Amino acid sequence: MSHTPNVAGLPKAELHVHIEGTLEPEMVFALAERNGIAPPAPTVAELRARYRFRDLQSFLDIYYANMAVLRTERDFHDLAAAYLARCRDQGVRHAEIFFDPQAHLARGVEMGTVVRGLAAALEAARTDEFSAELIMCFLRDQSAESAAETLRLAEPFLDRIVGVGLDSAEVGHPPSKFAEVFRRAHALGLRAVAHAGEEGPPEYVREALDVLGVQRIDHGVRALEDPALVARLRTERIPLTVCPLSNVRLAVVPEIAAHPLSRMLAEGLVVTVNSDDPAYFGGYVAQNFAAVRDGLGLSTNDLRRLAANSFEAAFLGDERRAQLLAEVAAWPSPPDGSG
Template sequence: MRPKAELHLHIEGTLEPELVVELARRNRIDLPTYDVEAIRARYSFTNLQSFLDVYYENMAVLRTEEDFYDLATAYLRRAAAQGVRHAEIFFDPQAHQSRGVPLDAVVGGLSAALKDGDVPAALILCFLRDRGPEEAEQVLRAALPFRDRFIGVGLDSAEVGYPPSLFRRVFDIAAAEGLRRVAHAGEEGGPDYVWEALDILRVERVDHGIRAMEDPQLVARLREERIPLTVCPLSNVRLRAVPSLRDHILPAMLDEGLVVTVNSDDPAYFGGYVEDNYQALRRELGMTDEQLDRIARNSFEAAFAYEG
């Protein structure tokens, strides 16, 4: 299996139904069903929001530092089996704080798992864009005492209606703290969101970015500056950002000379971990070993903290 880095992975999106049930029992939380197949049967999505509704509902079982430790430990085990040699992992503190889970339990559990895990990994703190810029700034300030436990900040959750420009200030603060910067853009939002992420947030990687291909000038900018894109093919199909894998624009992105990487996004929900995404590209799009090797090489080049 080809070695690779994974750069677009939400740790909350690795919460498998089996762990939902185990944590609900451990924390005495009522679930509508304890049948893992019944939970999985709900994973049919029509767009990003329809997924986010289920994603936020399921993560209510995450309560304690131990829960976050177990979640990240399970991911790192799977990642190792998928050929991942380095991971940069998103987490969504606001999604837990809003349920009364303290930030130190989240950061403490995740960072302890990373320390003990087999795959070298780092954390990227994401702001939920639909909760607005003021709350994002509060979260960043609350997280600064844990500054040594994460390497950067990101922007995720519902995209359309929440343009990157809203988050200029909090990204400026992050930059001044020496934090690396990424943002989801061009998943459901148009190329204008990718421009804003680059020009206003000064991001160093674009998460998804598939709609950048609608704007040739933007493609030229991404190519010339070698700004990596963390593309998530199975996610794009399951959230209907593309009609099917056969229609995915990823091969054209590679042909344009873009620094494309392949990642799993929320693998517990989208039918596969990162190697499964590589294999699907081979199977459905006929991508060659040479192309997939290039993508894997890109993933190490695009990493912020790879020490290979």
């Protein structure tokens, strides 16, 4: 077998991971038991067997149903702590983590319960080597008024939230629906990102940039259908947080060998590789790197480019960004310097 560099050792930022999408089936059952509620399936194996998705909506139905086991501050802490523990083995040096408060508010779980639990886990995980931030997403298949109310509820916690995002069922819910709440988020000093061009058209990517003023696009793979948009993304160096295994599992692309990531790299786009909902899609971020390395035949240079892009796209200070970029440039280096 040819020698392939160990992508788990490649220093990287993960910029597109939904914390509720890291809820492994085993944890669904453990939390159901701890909270005295019925699990969503008879066994872990039977729950996992349902993870065959036709499209985004068929995934979201199970994703939202499983979240019912998340009730207490401790639950949210334990969920984030489990993801953060995995970051160490995945080469993740910085994580920007999405959460979906409306999905919890709807079940009577308060904003403070969610944010305090998640933020405590992030605080405990921060070191000189590792940083993490929270991005609060609005559910685009709910109303603009609900998004505005969600932002109001989050105002007491903005010291623990770096930015806002937009996720959930895309088609029929254009970014422009959320112009006002994103304006308010900018006024509050928050960063902004949005899912666009996953199932939705290139026009949604444009709206996310022009109407919502986002600094990154989450997914964005359908932007490739529009050459003028591709040229703009390249010229303005707008990062796209791509999720290869997610795209295969949600039938955005037919198989990993057909994934447009190679084309995006060749176009000079600031693309990054991320896991999206790793408990559902067959792997965390290093498995996503391995899948595109093997499925698309990416070179060591390509892998370094993807990791460097992740630090360029991250909400980091200049000094730490420069340090992490230097570590990427030195990869793969022998772990003890002896080779």
